[in-house]
Amino acid sequence: MAISAWILAPCLLLFFSPASGTDSTNNPADQLVAAINSNRTAHKSTKLFDNPGLGCIALQYIKAYQGQCDALGDNKKPPDSSFADTLAPNCGVEAQTLAPISGRLLACQSKYVSPDQAFSDILIRNAESLQILYNKNHTQVGAAVTGTDGGAPYFWCVLFSSGKTNSTFVLEGGVAKTVHPGCFSGNNDDCSGAARLGIGLWKMVAGVLIAMACAVGL
Ligand SMILES: *[C@@H]1O[C@H](CO)[C@@H](O)[C@H](O)[C@H]1NC(C)=O
Ligand SMILES: *[C@@H]1O[C@H](CO)[C@@H](O)[C@H](O)[C@H]1NC(C)=O
């Protein structure tokens, strides 16, 4: 009895763990926003509105880097004019509702990590990024994550804005244009990390094998 409980517990954890990559209702971009907001509120900063129009733009923003991690920080950074010229129209965000971007956080690496780890290990890594996180001008946020061609490298992008929360980054007809692959926050999208981001299939296979071993072990 005691032994089977010891076996059962890890098996259940495996089945329900998002890390197994089989949870189709996951949206890592929403989870990143949750991590940002919980860290901000613990720091007595305001909770930011998760704006889907801004989230979609964050996903478009990543695309400017064309999957090149080493382009972060150099001249691949999209010019401010691109918000009106390409990013907003590609998402179906009404151009006249664009508002100032009050901060951006961007990171890229070849390994896929959980949203919590992306937040604490790669996006927030120095005093400067902490300052961006806690900036009092932010009212809203949009986040996105994408893999290139359904695999590594994985880009994480967070855009903050100081615009009015319900009248900026407004989506035409209330829905974002399809901008997959990738996941963005605020749109109630079912964005499975495995399906949309191309997280290694072997992980799912390993998950299934271990789950099967568990079932057999019982
Ligand atoms: C907020 O995030 C920073 C960076 O990861 C971390 O150092 C700090 O401890 C976090 N604060 C809370 C309250 O979780
Ligand atoms: C907040 O916005 C004001 C007005 O745009 C600007 O002058 C100020 O530097 C901003 N504060 C921070 C912390 O970025």
Ligand SMILES: *[C@@H]1O[C@H](CO)[C@@H](O)[C@H](O)[C@H]1NC(C)=O
């Ligand atoms: C947006 O905010 C204004 C003023 O606070 C309010 O009157 C309006 O109903 C809000 N619109 C939506 C869609 O929430």
